[in-house]
Amino acid sequence: MPIPFSPPSITQKEIDAVTAVLKSGWITTGPKTKEFESRLASYCGAESALCLSSATAGMELVLRLFDIGPGDEVITSPYTFAATANVILHTGATPVFADIQDGDFNLDPRKVEPLINTRTKAVIPVDFAGLPCDYQAFERLASEKQALFNPKKGSLQEKLGRILILSDAAHSFGSVYQGEKTGIHADFTVFSFHAVKNLTTAEGGAVLFNSAADLPAAELYKELRLLSLHGQSKDALAKFQAGNWFYTIENAGYKHNMTDIAAALGLAQLDRYESEILPARKKIFHQYWNCLKNLEQGMLPQEASEWGLTNYHLFPLRLKDPSRRNALISFLAKQEISANVHFIPVNAHPYYEKLGFKAQDTPRAYENFLREISLPIYPGLTEEQIDFVCEKITQFFKT
Numbered sequence: 001m002p003i004p005f006s007p008p009s010i011t012q013k014e015i016d017a018v019t020a021v022l023k024s025g026w027i028t029t030g031p032k033t034k035e036f037e038s039r040l041a042s043y044c045g046a047e048s049a050l051c052l053s054s055a056t057a058g059m060e061l062v063l064r065l066f067d068i069g070p071g072d073e074v075i076t077s078p079y080t081f082a083a084t085a086n087v088i089l090h091t092g093a094t095p096v097f098a099d100i101q102d103g104d105f106n107l108d109p110r111k112v113e114p115l116i117n118t119r120t121k122a123v124i125p126v127d128f129a130g131l132p133c134d135y136q137a138f139e140r141l142a143s144e145k146q147a148l149f150n151p152k153k154g155s156l157q158e159k160l161g162r163i164l165i166l167s168d169a170a171h172s173f174g175s176v177y178q179g180e181k182t183g184i185h186a187d188f189t190v191f192s193f194h195a196v197k198n199l200t201t202a203e204g205g206a207v208l209f210n211s212a213a214d215l216p217a218a219e220l221y222k223e224l225r226l227l228s229l230h231g232q233s234k235d236a237l238a239k240f241q242a243g244n245w246f247y248t249i250e251n252a253g254y255k256h257n258m259t260d261i262a263a264a265l266g267l268a269q270l271d272r273y274e275s276e277i278l279p280a281r282k283k284i285f286h287q288y289w290n291c292l293k294n295l296e297q298g299m300l301p302q303e304a305s306e307w308g309l310t311n312y313h314l315f316p317l318r319l320k321d322p323s324r325r326n327a328l329i330s331f332l333a334k335q336e337i338s339a340n341v342h343f344i345p346v347n348a349h350p351y352y353e354k355l356g357f358k359a360q361d362t363p364r365a366y367e368n369f370l371r372e373i374s375l376p377i378y379p380g381l382t383e384e385q386i387d388f389v390c391e392k393i394t395q396f397f398k399t
């Protein structure tokens with residue numbers, strides 16, 4: 001039987017929840033989206049959450065909200081999906097890649113530090129595979145480098161008064177940082193609910209945040225919501241109340257709202273997250289660990305770091321000999337086992353090379369890409385299937 005990489009975990013609960021919305025007479029942004037927002041905020045212990053069509057949309061809206069654009073620099077990790085860097089380009093700002101550290105393979109604050117200058121407006125740390133970045137280290141950097149910060153007059157940048165820390169937490173919904181759920185440790189945290197992520201709405205994302213400095217969360221929510229839907233003063237549901245037709249356009253906002261169909265799916269997933277989804281992933285991660293721990297040719301992923309605990313989003317195995325990685329993927333594919341690679345560094349892609357970036361600029365990210373293979377991990381993967389994957393990996397190295 002084929003073993004896919006990461007099919008979504010959909011039960012009758014999700015099917016019933018989506019069906020109820022379809023039958024309700026209201027399918028786009030409305031009561032389910034609001035409910036999902038307040039459930040996400042309370043799960044993470046955040047003051048506010050805004051649901052959107054993707055994590056990409058969330059990161060871009062936050063950069064726009066802070067007026068980040070041409071002439072500005074945003075520092076991020078190359079060891080991520082292109083979305084993280086593409087949104088920086090969309091705003092007209094310049095991405096600057098700092099290398100990752102060993103251990104959790106997250107953005108290294110020591111590599112970020114020398115890259116900070118008067119043009120730096122934001123840092124986007126990326127939580128790889130579910131292990132959170134060291135957010136305290138990034139917050140410390142932002143305050144240590146405050147003297148270099150040169151904000152645009154009259155913008156939210158100026159109110160914040162230091163570099164913005166925006167967490168790309170596409171992988172890390174449900175992870176733990178310093179004993180608390182992720183979602184509150186950067187200025188803004190963006191989750192992805194894309195189909196392969198550990199909590200899904202098919203496509204979707206959310207931005208979580210607290211009040212910061214002089215910026216109350218309610219105000220930030222209002223501004224982000226305006227930016228996410230054509231700057232309309234009223235949301236679609238309010239506009240459709242009888243007699244409530246009048247609205248104004250406050251800015252040239254985007255079209256990034258979440259539908260109630262997606263939110264209903266997300267609510268059903270959230271109901272199952274702590275009781276089913278997270279424990280299922282944890283169990284698989286441990287089984288891989290136990291059956292691969294004696295594999296001489298491999299290096300196994302961490303479950304915890306000094307400051308964080310994974311949500312078991314990926315099982316990123318690394319091969320001591322990177323030259324065998326592609327052959328192993330092909331060998332597994334012949335057994336109908338789908339593996340994946342996280343990540344082709346952003347600065348190794350042709351478009352970014354054309355812009356002048358080089359994979360060699362961040363050698364650790366490139367090195368790790370070459371030796372990495374992500375094994376299937378999803379609720380529903382059976383113990384027999386995990387044993388089969390491990391057996392085939394072991395067999396490959398005997399050939």
Ligand SMILES: *Cc1c(COP(=O)(O)O)cnc(C)c1O
Nearest residue numbers: 054055056081083170192194205
């Ligand atoms: C999936 C992913 C994204 C993009 O998420 P979308 O919801 O598809 O926009 C961004 N960053 C990382 C690290 C991802 O894995």
